Amino acid sequence: MPTFGRQSAGSTFVNVTRIYGGIFTCPEAGVAQSITAQIECTVGVANIKAALYTYPERTLVATTEEIVNFSGSVSWVTFNFPSPKPALTNRQYIIVIWGNSSNADVCFQDSVVNAKSGYTSPMAYGSWPSYLDGSYSERAQREVCIYCTYEVVVTPTHLLRIDSTPISVPVTLNSQVQGNTPISVNAQEGTYVVVVPSEGEG
Numbered sequence: 001m002p003t004f005g006r007q008s009a010g011s012t013f014v015n016v017t018r019i020y021g022g023i024f025t026c027p028e029a030g031v032a033q034s035i036t037a038q039i040e041c042t043v044g045v046a047n048i049k050a051a052l053y054t055y056p057e058r059t060l061v062a063t064t065e066e067i068v069n070f071s072g073s074v075s076w077v078t079f080n081f082p083s084p085k086p087a088l089t090n091r092q093y094i095i096v097i098w099g100n101s102s103n104a105d106v107c108f109q110d111s112v113v114n115a116k117s118g119y120t121s122p123m124a125y126g127s128w129p130s131y132l133d134g135s136y137s138e139r140a141q142r143e144v145c146i147y148c149t150y151e152v153v154v155t156p157t158h159l160l161r162i163d164s165t166p167i168s169v170p171v172t173l174n175s176q177v178q179g180n181t182p183i184s185v186n187a188q189e190g191t192y193v194v195v196v197p198s199e200g201e202g
Contacts, residue, residue: 001033005095005147009038010107013074016048019132020106020119021096022144023055030088030150032081035064037097038107038145040074046104048097050079051128052148055092055118058132062086070099074107078149088150094118094132095146100125107145115143160185169197 005024014020016039035050047068052061064079079097096118097106108117121135162171164181171178172195178185 001149001151002027002030003036003147003149004093006109006143006145007147008109008145010109010143010145012108012110013040013105014108014119015102016046016097016099016104016106017102017122017125018120019051019096019098019123019129020144021053021094021117022108022146023092023094023116023118023138024147025092026088026090026148026150028090029153031153032062032086032088033149033151034078034080035095035097035146035148036076036078037147038074038076039070039097039104040107041071041099041101041104042073043103044101045069045071046099046101047125048077048079048099048104049128050095050097050146052086053094053096053118053132055094058094058118058136060128060130061093063128070104087153088148093148095144095148097146098125098128109143109145110141112141112143115141117142117144157186160187171195 004026048070049064049066051063064081117139161184162181168180170180171183
């Protein structure tokens with residue numbers, strides 16, 4: 001399945017007691033399946049979860065499952081969205097991660113041209129805020145090692161057939177000339193305006 005975000009490893013770490021993430025563009029409509037981040041927790045354990053916010057509005061879109069008592073060396077960890085999974089459009093999002101322990105870190109890479117990260121001040125771990133305000137800040141040229149996996153939405157197509165009697169007539173579909181009847185057109189599911197000449201026209 002396609003993804004958007006950063007899938008390559010980083011060389012620096014920041015702890016996840018703040019809501020921290022990367023600002024990335026989803027290239028097309030789809031349905032989000034999961035968020036994957038490069039994280040570590042080598043001392044003790046941590047509860048960690050991920051979420052999507054719109055950008056630049058910074059409003060909450062959806063949250064993933066929580067991974068409880070995570071521990072381990074640096075690795076890519078996936079957080080799944082529960083059903084119903086969130087719909088995506090071709091726009092920018094902040095893909096974020098949050099945890100309850102300063103021993104847990106997420107990776108990032110600095111000096112990445114055109115990259116941008118968003119984060120809050122350290123805050124008490126709990127329910128996701130519906131809007132990132134107050135302590136929210138941004139840092140240019142920092143790319144967080146986090147990405148969203150999504151499923152492409154395929155619009156169904158149907159065969160549209162148009163006949164006329166007793167003569168053949170030209171047909172337009174949403175102002176696009178399709179040819180003369182009888183004609184069959186593969187059209188995506190939706191509403192269309194079909195125009196044929198009226199009797200005596202032409």
